[in-house]
Amino acid sequence: MKVKMDKTRVKKLLSENIVVIVLILLCIGFGIASDTFFSVRNVSNILSQMCTNALLASGLTYVIILGGIDISVGSVVAVAGIIASYAGLQFPNMGIPFAIVLLIVCGIAVGLVCGFINGVLIAYFDVIPMICTLSTMTALRGVAYVITGGQPVYGLPTSFAFLGASRIIPTAGMPNGAVPVVVIFTIIVVAFMHILLSQTVFGRHVFAVGSNKNVAHLSGINVRKITFLCHVLSSVMAGLCGVVIASKLQNGQPGSGEGYEMFAIASTVLGGTSLAGGSGSVARAMFGCAVIAVIKTGMDLLQIYSYWQNVVIGCIIILAVVLDMAQKRGRN
């Protein structure tokens, strides 16, 4: 009896933390294959490169737990970046603190507007999330091109780039700073999202709605309101991701964020959030982001042809989903 318990516990531990195991194995593999992989510089790079994906994935975790999906995030990224860039052009002499506030305000504002549209349609008009966000994805991408006439928005002051492109805390090897500002920003936002989901009544209600809408409704939860708010959160995260990218590039790109939704969904699923809804975690999704960032950077360091990176990422996602399914089947 005791042996059996241990066995199931180990199995549970393994399957729940498969993403962590994959990450560790990947790091060991790349660490052996490339000398530079574990350098402070490279680690700081990987962290900064996963930030955009991490922001998107932390918001998507909420809608995926609901059993929904949001594929419009890539287009929200573009619109937010453009709006922030136009806003930035109005203040050519702005200082760094002002620039940070401006970016965050723009990101949240655009996210609120886009999230409101998605949320109302999905929660109050019962439009299927896939169809709804597919439409808003297309429409918002169009909006991005209409606003800009297809041209990037440029000529922004250097202070604008602080949030996305700067590094602080210099070290001997990296006199310009070892810690990207965007990493600090992302950690704060993601921590907020994680606590909101795992520690608050709102978060608990998200899980309840995702597990069973009927039960949630009959337990006094406003299912529509929760659905609405999750979509708003997802879009706000996309908005923040958009302004981070605009800041990083120091301009607003109408084509920015195209295809990002797929990597963000992949990270979330890799992190064990079930596409069927009801379970998931922001923190685990971050491990999913890390796996994807490590694969991309590590394979670049090894000069593995870029096409292969997509093949490998695709295979790892399939692996994650198959394991998830196998786990579910095992239970029933």
Next chain:
Amino acid sequence: MKQKLVAVMLTLAMTAALAACGSKAEAPAEAPAETEAPAEAEAEAPEAEAPEAEEPAAGGADLASLKFGFVVGSFEHTFYQLIGQGIEEECKAQGLADTQFSVLDASLDPVIATQKVETLTADGCNAIALACNDAAGVKPAIENADKDGVAMFTFDCTSESDAINCFVGTDNYQGGVLGGQELLRLSEEGDTVAIIGYPTASSCLDRENGAVDTVGDQRNLLSGYDYKGDANEAQKIMENILTTNPEVKAVFCVGDPAATGALASIKAAGSDCKIIGFDGNPESKEAILDAENGKYWVSEVSQNPKEIGATIVREMISFMTEGTVTDKQIFIAPYIITAENAAE
């Protein structure tokens, strides 16, 4: 016990998978396995040898201790594959080991280009050259790498930054002028001619402007299209042009993918509109020589991608070892290919 076994098996599987991917992936890049034998250059930890200077260390370096990084627009385009080949051939000709240079792909996305520059910097590259398909978008990346002590270069398309030590590219405006002249040659006064452009790519915008300025009022000129670098889009654009202006005599495509798309539409519509391509990719030469396709695709403004690749390598080495470049901007002249000289 079982836990251990599973862990071991997973590690094995993962390593095997990586090894398999690694060995296969190198084939297209024509680079032999390099992970087993790190060169002397890499033996020094990048942390230790990272240049402290604010300014890139120009000149005086030992070639064998240097590492070069390249970021091309996208390997999905023949043009960049040819630049990549030019880079590789020249690197080997200059005696660089395989571990001393890497060529990465930016998928024509400024965010990815930025990440690749960061990765190469982390990998300890002393000099990086990139194609700035989005001039404004990669500027912060160029300047950040420069601050980190990497000597920055650009090729094909450049960005406005003091950090760039040298740019090698096609004189796109001049190429556009050649294209415009071909439009004039292939049509007569009063005829309608068209340009399929790609205004978000600055190089293509220069080409379009060169052609527009050359043609001027001499013909009824249709322009302002955006094929977004996608042959399929170009095909649709050409279809629309042929629907509204069936009498169009010639079309100048600012890139070979556009010419490929336009060719499909023109053949389908049974029009006798002539095509002038731009790039000089192998497929264009093949089309011009082809009995059927050569009836439409008659002329090509050819760049010299291999020469661009080779030149940027030479300039980077010269800058790192001797501290000089031939010029801040080097233009490799485009030239016209027609059926007469296409075979060469």
Next chain:
Amino acid sequence: MEPILQVKNISKTFPGVKALSDVTADFYPGEVHTLVGENGAGKSTLIKIISGVYTPDPGGKVIFEGKEMNFTEPGQAIEAGIAVIHQELSIAKDLTVAQNVWLGREKKKKNGLLDKAKMNKDTQDILDFMKVDLKATTIAGELNAAQQQMVEIAKVISQNAKVVVMDEPTSSLSEHEIDALFEQVHILKKNNVAIIYITHRLKELTQICERVTVLRDGCKVDTMMVADVTEKQIVASMVGREMGDYYDKHDHEQGKEMLRVENLTREGVFRDISFTAYAGEILGFSGLVGAGRTEVMEAIFGATPIDSGKVFVKGEEVHFKNPREAIEKKIGLVTEDRRRTGLLLEKNIIENTSLPSLPFHAKSLGFVNKEWEKEQAQKYKESLRVKAPDLQTILRTLSGGNQQKVILGKWLAADSEILILDEPTRGIDVNARSEFYALMNDFVEAGGAIIMISSEMPEVIGIANRVIVMREGKISGELTGEDINEQSIISLASITSDAE
């Protein structure tokens, strides 16, 4: 005359429940053979065995045209010539009548493409044969319930079925439509088809039926020729069963008024529902499945809208727009279908227990009060004797009885004073039941009010202090004290000719 279909010594055991035991019956061609019995008597299980949905326990036999059949799936039964028209029609609303008739058995041309012309023509021929005014090319969704039933019958004819099972076919039809349906039944009979008919409307027996078999608690009571018996005799054989000894009715003192409902109406579902529930009593709601009891309770709870009527909680009028407002007024609803509407199956005991009450006990900034919820879960796990290894146990792994206790715990944690229990002991084994009844008695003795919907006669009789019976969306009577017995409940619940 030889029976075309025989069932011999059929038993069917589900985990914890014996649904059928040793049932034997013969079905003859050209005859309507009706199965009657209360909810849970085993009628549905029997037809599911005949139609291949379930396989009987070893020893039971289904003999069709003299051969023993071992159906493992419905397709085989249809193939053999046994067709079922379910109570809930299985019509694809976006397809045409002909497409529905041939669904899954589409006719093909030699080249593999659909032979639409032939299917349309054959369907039209069948419809004409049935003398119904329908076109084969009409979209099924545009038809009314009675017409859709005709499509089902056309389908059965197209299958050349020799045995047709009809599960409460008249439940959603008007008087006029029923006549049209019976015409079809007569046509089928004339064509020597054996019909197995299930109904709660006993007056239909004399209209179309030759033979009747009464089932009770999974056993066959008797098979009779309709011509030889009266409706009263049939009712008498449906009831008259031993009470289980696990019922423990307490004579509570009726306390103050907790919930009063006046003239509650939702068009087409229930009408003029008025009753009062008092503290200290268990109020039973009896009636047939589909009488509208669940719908009334959901409406009171704010889960579904009402068209008119008033609800008072402790004398104060309320207008619940959603369940949350009902929960705030200390009402709890234990739903009929635990797995679908009662529990978060993949979540643990703590999360399930605290679900409705979490917002009322949150810390500042909306943080979950984890100590509180753990305390509550522990408290009710102990007091309700939930058998589970620990509080982290996922609900899916618990037995039905323990799941039900967790649901009860969640409403107790929400300080509920009025509990509405919808079929609270469905799928729960005997021991867990008596425990659950004891918990219910404790609750009302502590001053709460319980409204219990139950389709199980012994349960209502054995535990409720007062019983309201519903029939077809209306309250058909209220019983107290000695009047609570099977005879009176059945006569109030059934649609007999006297009742109409």
